[in-house]
Amino acid sequence: MTQDNESKEKSSGQLLPVDAARANSLLAAIVESSDDAIISKDLDGTITSWNAAAERIFGFSSEEIVGKSILTLIPEDLQDEEKTIIARLRRGERIEHFETTRVAKSGKLLSLSLTISPVRDASGTVVGASKIARDISERKEFERRLVETEKIVATGRMAATIAHEINNPLEAVVNLIYLARLSPTVNEQVREYLRLAEQEIERVSLIARQTLGYFRETAVPVDFPVSVLLDEVLTVYGAKLAYSGIDVHRDYQPAQRLTMRKGELTQLFSNLVANAIDAMPLGGDLSVSVAPEGQSPEDGVRVQMADTGTGISEELLEKIFEPFFTTKEQRGTGIGLWLSRQFVEDHRGSIAVTSSTDVEDHGTTFRIFLPYANGLMQDAVAGERGNA
Numbered sequence: 001m002t003q004d005n006e007s008k009e010k011s012s013g014q015l016l017p018v019d020a021a022r023a024n025s026l027l028a029a030i031v032e033s034s035d036d037a038i039i040s041k042d043l044d045g046t047i048t049s050w051n052a053a054a055e056r057i058f059g060f061s062s063e064e065i066v067g068k069s070i071l072t073l074i075p076e077d078l079q080d081e082e083k084t085i086i087a088r089l090r091r092g093e094r095i096e097h098f099e100t101t102r103v104a105k106s107g108k109l110l111s112l113s114l115t116i117s118p119v120r121d122a123s124g125t126v127v128g129a130s131k132i133a134r135d136i137s138e139r140k141e142f143e144r145r146l147v148e149t150e151k152i153v154a155t156g157r158m159a160a161t162i163a164h165e166i167n168n169p170l171e172a173v174v175n176l177i178y179l180a181r182l183s184p185t186v187n188e189q190v191r192e193y194l195r196l197a198e199q200e201i202e203r204v205s206l207i208a209r210q211t212l213g214y215f216r217e218t219a220v221p222v223d224f225p226v227s228v229l230l231d232e233v234l235t236v237y238g239a240k241l242a243y244s245g246i247d248v249h250r251d252y253q254p255a256q257r258l259t260m261r262k263g264e265l266t267q268l269f270s271n272l273v274a275n276a277i278d279a280m281p282l283g284g285d286l287s288v289s290v291a292p293e294g295q296s297p298e299d300g301v302r303v304q305m306a307d308t309g310t311g312i313s314e315e316l317l318e319k320i321f322e323p324f325f326t327t328k329e330q331r332g333t334g335i336g337l338w339l340s341r342q343f344v345e346d347h348r349g350s351i352a353v354t355s356s357t358d359v360e361d362h363g364t365t366f367r368i369f370l371p372y373a374n375g376l377m378q379d380a381v382a383g384e385r386g387n388a
């Protein structure tokens, strides 16, 4: 609405008919062009209007759905939600960013964020509701995949560690069996048992070697600029950062290359960004910097990631690198920082954190130092990991 319209409205206390008509068609155009589904219903739950985005998201045309019950869109096991929603609307309450599941015409389940507001008639009585539904399926899927990746990486690492630890005693057992078989006091039958035992142990040993081999293959070091890697991670999180109202500030000194296991450092930075997003549910700032450090620029790269999130209290700060320590209940795994520290240490670097929960100035800063001389150069050439 223009300045002009507003002043007219104020002076007359009422819209002139011509302005009212203009305002109406303007509102209708806004509703139609919205990316979010905008739906209205009466208090019996009968759908009374349906915009273009609603057609796109749910797959029903407005001819098909207007006049039908809103329950058409609610999965069977969630139909009780509607009673609660209606009760709250009758009390004049508004429901904001309610994350739930609805069902499309095709039967596909949709993850939606709903904002539902009561609609009143001229006398102020609640007569229905308007509902704005945002499709968050992609975001949900993204979050699910992230937790999954974190688990896979942790499991892979655990498997490799176990495989490595198992291999040494296994070799000893194979040798002992070999010696036992050669012993002249062993009779034929025992010799046969020992031969079978040797065969089975060879199988276990093969599984262990393969597991280790797989892990090594996915961890071959490459030469790569740290800031480009950070940009890749920030791009992956771009939509989520924007959605969460977080402004990203980059301060990169000219590209610092490093021999690195790219998968591990990607996971490291992803963990830090994901944690920062979780810590800023109301938006904020994420400052990322990369700079050379040390007397000579050859020494290493310093990466800093600072958020203006909730901060971490002093008691908890000691615990955050422990495996399975999380304050996020079902949403967290508590292995992100534990893994992050391992990745940094595998690159012979260090990670430190400072945090403040001060109301005036809260936030968390992670500082990571990654030396150029991290011993991975030889591995990169040999393509093998010297962890025997």
Ligand SMILES: Nc1ncnc2c1ncn2[C@@H]1O[C@H](COP(=O)(O)OP(=O)(O)O)[C@@H](O)[C@H]1O
Binding pocket: 271, 275, 276, 279, 307, 309, 310, 311, 312, 320, 325, 326, 327, 328, 331, 332, 333, 334, 335, 336, 337, 338, 364
């Ligand atoms: N940037 C941050 N701001 C506030 N708290 C954080 C931040 N990073 C980590 N934390 C705290 O450390 C805990 C452990 O983090 P992490 O190991 O990544 O596990 P998860 O994210 O699965 O909880 C988090 O649950 C949170 O309490």
Ligand SMILES: [Mg+2]
Binding pocket: 271, 274, 275, 334, 336, 337
């Ligand atoms: Mg985490």
